[in-house]
Amino acid sequence: MVKPEPGSKSEGPHYMSLRDDVAARMARGELRFGDRLPSERDLQVALGMARGTVRQGLFQLEAEGVIYRRDRSGWYVSPPPVVYDPTRWEGFMAYVEAQARRPSTEVISVETIAADPPLAQVFARPVGASLYRLHRRRHVDERAVLVERIVVDAAMAPDLLRFPLDQSLTSILKSHYGLSVARNQVRMQPCALTGYEAEALGVKSGLPGLAVQRTSFDARGRVVEFDQEYWRHDAVRISVDIQVS
Known part of the structure; x- marks a missing residue:
């Protein structure tokens, strides 16, 4: 389960804290290429965010090429290009x-x-x-x-x-x-x-x-x-x- 870490909260829009947390975990190797992220519902509960805010954070990561969606399967860490x-x-x-x-x-x-x-x-x-x-x-x-x-x-x-x-x-x-x-x-x-x-x-x-x-x-x-x-x-x-x- 992805949970926010002390000091990882973004100073920007609220959804950016999710983006920053996932990016930091990837940098440390805790999330690797092909790993599946928790469901949007699980992220919502764990992070205490509204569903729309969670989706904004996920869309931001997708726009940056960090994660991608599979139909009816969820979000995954993007593989190398x-x-x-x-x-x-x-x-x-x-x-x-x-x-x-x-x-x-x-x-x-x-x-x-x-x-x-x-x-x-x-x-x-x-x-x-x-x-x-x-x-x-x-x-x-x-x-x-x-x-x-x-x-x-x-x-x-x-x-x-x-x-x-x-x-x-x-x-x-x-x-x-x-x-x-x-x-x-x-x-x-x-x-x-x-x-x-x-x-x-x-x-x-x-x-x-x-x-x-x-x-x-x-x-x-x-x-x-x-x-x-x-x-x-x-x-x-x-x-x-x-x-x-």
């Missing part, structure tokens, strides 16, 4: 496994669509050309960390939808269609997770996130894949290794 180098062409499954973590992919939907003007421009294809669009949710250690929308030119990967797309798309494109990436164009910016993204990741609407847009080209300059990812802000750490000649 995945280290992500956006300049490398390496599939999600590969770089997560390389960090001794357990990746998995959940297919939300797959469909064939007609290219609208923006997508036609991305792929240098006529408006109305056939494209495949995948919506997927990615997990690390059974925790949803990102949702993505991926678009692939159907002319370059015919019958792509017959493959099990909960596996590595990178490997499928390479092994079955001979499509390898020679260059990535990556754009990243902070965002707020709202609407579909917040619902898919099971987070409170407005929680900070990271939006990553990646356009992948082969050696001939053709677009192999157009990907839009929305990450939980506490699930990823960007690390780029640049060699200066």
